[in-house]
Amino acid sequence: MKLTLLIMVSLFSASASAAIYKCTDTNGNTKYRSSPCESGRDNGRINIKTGDSTTDNKNNQQDLAQKEQQMALEKQKLEQEQVLKKQANINKDALNESAINQFLIKNNPDKFSVYAIPPYAPEKLPDLVKTYQTRLADIERLRRQAAQKALASGQCIRVESVELHSKSTKEALMFAINCSSGKSFYFNEQELPK
Known part of the structure; x- marks a missing residue:
């Protein structure tokens, strides 16, 4: 038993x-x-x-492939969020520079026409400016500096307009300044104060 x-x-x-x-x-x-x-x-x-x-491995491989695909989608979403966040910061900085420009124009009407440095709206950028969209804050700051340099020359009594010039490159942005005296100036960013 x-x-x-x-x-x-x-x-x-x-x-x-x-x-x-x-x-x-x-x-x-x-x-x-x-x-x-x-x-x-x-x-x-x-x-x-x-x-x-x-x-077996076949089902495990399918699960792994699905997980990899989901991880890739999550990574892509995260990258898109980072790009949007970065662009939002660029736009915010550009708006701050535009506000400084408008303050300068308002307090010096004898040196600047009302439309001397019109702000670039981030959502309605001209095609040329859109090319350099990641440097929008720099563009606004450099436009102001280009206008001030033209005034400092003594040959420009009043600034009528300051725009990004079509000869700009990624390494060297260029600006065209038109004065009420009929004189025009062209400065690239290396000629302007940092």
Whole structure:
């Protein structure tokens, strides 16, 4: 009796630690086996003790591919948010520089026409300015400095307009200043104070 009980317990524990494999063939038929499925077939392993199951590499690869795709989308979204945040900061700095320009014009009407340095609205930029959109705050600051340099020359009595010039490059922005005396000036950013 003890021997029979001992044999049953050992058989039960041996079978309890074994796994059952769920195999699906090419026709979609499912079979349960005590040994692993043939390679190239869908394998699923069922743990008898816990009831958990694991799938073969094909399903794991699909899950991994989905996770990678989701991570790529999240990364792209994060990058877009960073670009938008950076552009918002650029626009904010540009608006601050424009406010300084308008303050200067308002307090010096004898030196600047009302439209000497019209602010560039970030959402309605002229095509030329849009090319250098990431430097919008610099453009506004340099326009003011170009106007002041023209006035300091003594040949410009009143500034009528200051605009970004079409000969600008990414390395050197250029500005055209028109004065009421009919004199025009052209300064690139290297000629203006930092």
